[in-house]
Amino acid sequence: MRELLFTDFSSSSAGKIYNWAGKTILIAEDTDCSFLYLKTVLRNTAASILWASTGQEAINLVREHKEIDVILMDINMPGISGFEATVGIHSIRPSIPVIAQTAYVHDNEVELCYASGCIDYIPKPIDKNLLLEKLSVFLGAGVPKPQKEISG
Template structure:
């Protein structure tokens, strides 16, 4: 992956749905240089609520294993509100059944944990 690419997303807003503090802080730090604005949901229910109240969200990074409402169900509900919103799944699983389930939920792409920094930025760049 190309780590030398400088992305400037200061006019973009990302919703990060991530219940684990360490994972959110990691994402916040690696995306800081892009100047992207971030908001965080700690569970799927909060992700839906924040999406409904922030119509200017450009992309969602969705952890698939979250409390209250999981990422699969949150993605389905968000896509019913706005089908064209790009949602990138974050998952510890690799290909196979989990991949099929992620895509069936409505995610546009996915990245596996541990997250490859360059890979994540390249995936985000495809959609915003």
């Protein structure tokens, strides 16, 4: 099996360091590549990551894991859509923040995201800095990275 290589985003996160130790993010995403990208972007934040590859699995994980702090919800999921999964999740935990993510932006899709209970929206391809800033609203703000001294 080939080893997957990903860019280390730790030095390019808009000049901020995010420490979300003790926080849990559920990524509801049906494609391996998209999940691995998100997990790679988040790896230096110290957050715990859970993965649901279907809408039903996302609902089940919310039922089983009370520690989930925020959900990144792909809208185009197999079986139960991200819209339906968000409604199901909010029947279990009404106040959990769900951020919709999708590559399929139709005229009314953003409105449908909000109508289903999503609190925010991020388009694909996902910009890593925008993702971190949106998550920081719910998990804690980043702190400026220390400036490296230039020796002369």
